[in-house]
Amino acid sequence: MAGRILIVDDESNHRLMMKLHLEDSGYKTEEASNGAEALIKLDDFEPDVILLDMKMDIMDGLTFLTHVSRRGLAVPVIVITAFSSVKTAVEAMKLGAADYLTKPVDIEHMLETVAKTLTEKTVIPPLEYAEEYGFEGVYSADGLGKIIEQLKMVAPLNATVLVLGESGTGKELIARSIHTNSPRKNKPFIAVNCAALNENLIESELFGHMKGSFTGASSNKEGRFELADGGTIFLDEIGELPPQVQAKLLRVLQDRTFERVGGIRTVTTDARIVAATNKDLKTLSEKGEFREDLYFRLSVFPVNLPPLRERTQEIEPLVNYFISKYAQRFGKLIKGAERNYIDKLKKYSFPGNIRELENIVERSVILSKSERLTPDTLPPLEIKNGCGSLDMRDNEKDLIIKALEKTGGNKTKAAEVLGISRRTLHSKINEFGIK
Known part of the structure; x- marks a missing residue:
């Protein structure tokens, strides 16, 4: 046998064409329609070469390359891209791809490139940094993909971003991707859950304090804004900030200065602010429960993150991603999920969104006794017939x-x-x- 080839391409006819010609040349092949599915295949099928399409609806080629690197897999990758997107192929080569082919693929050239790659055995090196957006790079064009396009525009800038969405939709992951894909990526990313901080100490946590400024302040302390200087500070659940802290945050947004609690020296910060909330800040500001001027300062670039129930097309690739993650963690051979397992999840409303889905899949992987997850490994899910209330x-x-x-x-x-x-x-x- 000449070798084992994994073909990753979302165009079924293109996959079939490559598969037939490769098998005619003596290669053994396996197919995947996107990067998330290919990660599952890698748990069972050990390829000698991966043929990877760059532009796919669910987990594109660059994101897949990132995951291959993180796993430390010693497998050479040949990327496939449209001629007009050769720049993307060059990016892939920088990430460690062995070679690239342009569409439409010339069969003779493909076979020559595969043979050469098998001989040279160039593999993906470990990466310290790779561009990634969304939930571990898993998203669809009609779902989170629309958000990703916005993030690609704002991430390289220093603009303040307000991420809006229900709990568990991945707001912190979005914030981290903004930071990771910005010029600040090598500086600190400081995440603060405003709701989890003691109301009496939240000002000190954010802006620091001076020794003796209050009971228990036994020494000077830097706040989160000082720690995030030059990087990004992520203020989650910002709607929970008390009024006096809202006023101080407004000043930071306006002129990038503040004083520590009990201090008189003005401190300057170059921290980029990304905030998030599951509340309607506009309504709260109209009620006088949140400063209107602060709301306008925060919402320079609002990003509305839809709940999982509104992007059910992403449930299956997310399930596959979590299967790969937890099967590897628990040392289990699980190739995917049965169709009725996926169908049942798609009928569920997911009040806990992606966080809840991850917990469900982790539980299923633990309970599974077969190579595919079955509905009997699911916890009790309240599934309504019909639409129910639309309010x-x-x-x-x-x-x-x-x-x-x-x-x-x-x-x-x-x-x-x-x-x-x-x-x-x-x-x-x-x-x-x-x-």
Whole structure:
């Protein structure tokens, strides 16, 4: 046998054409329609060469190359790209690709390149940095792909970004991708969950304090904004900031200066601000619960991250990605999921979004006794027949009530089930008048 070739291309006819000619030349082949599926194939099929299309709807070629590098797989990759996108192929070569072919692929040239690559055995080196957007690079053109196009425009700039979306949709991952794909990528990325910080200490945590400024302040302390100088500070759940801290943050956004708690020296920061919230800040500002001037400063470039239930086309590739991740972690041979497993997940509303999906797949991998995940490994999922209520507030209220019932009224546990902070849950309970 001449060798084993993995063909990764989202055009089925193109895959078939390459497959037939390669097999006629004595090669053994395996196919994958996108990068996420190819990662699953790598767990079972050990190729000598990978033929990789660069432009695919779900996990493109560059992202797949990143994952191959992270795994430390010693396999040469030949990338395939349209002639007009040779620049992309050059980027892939920089990431360690052995060679490239242009579409439409010339069969004779392809066979010569494969034979040469098998002889030379050039492999992908470990990477310290590679461009990546979205949830581990898994997204579709009609779903998160639309958001990715926005991120590619704003990431290289110093503009403030406000990421809007429900809990568990991957807001921090989006923030990290903005940082990683910016000129600040080699500087600190400091993530702050505003809702998790003690309300009395949040100002000190963000801006630092001087020795003796309050009880327990036994020494000078740098705040998160000083630690993030030159890099990016991610302020998650920014809607939870108390009013006095909102005023201080507004000053930072306006002139990049602040004073530590108890200090008189003005500190300058060059931290880029990326904020996130699952609340409607515009409505809160209209009610006087959030500073309107701060809202306008934060929302220079708003990014609306849709919930998983609105991009069900991404459930299957995400499942495949999580299978690959946890099968490798737990040392299990799992090739994918049965169709009825995927279909059942697509009917579920996912109140916890991607975070909840990841937990579900991890559990299934642990419980699985076969090579494909089956529905019996799923936890009980409340799946409604028909559309149910189309009022998002009604659905949100119902979920909170059910979480409280499930936990016997324990708000801390209910917040964990819902994937939100206890403070957010408390405000929702008051907002909806839940007793």
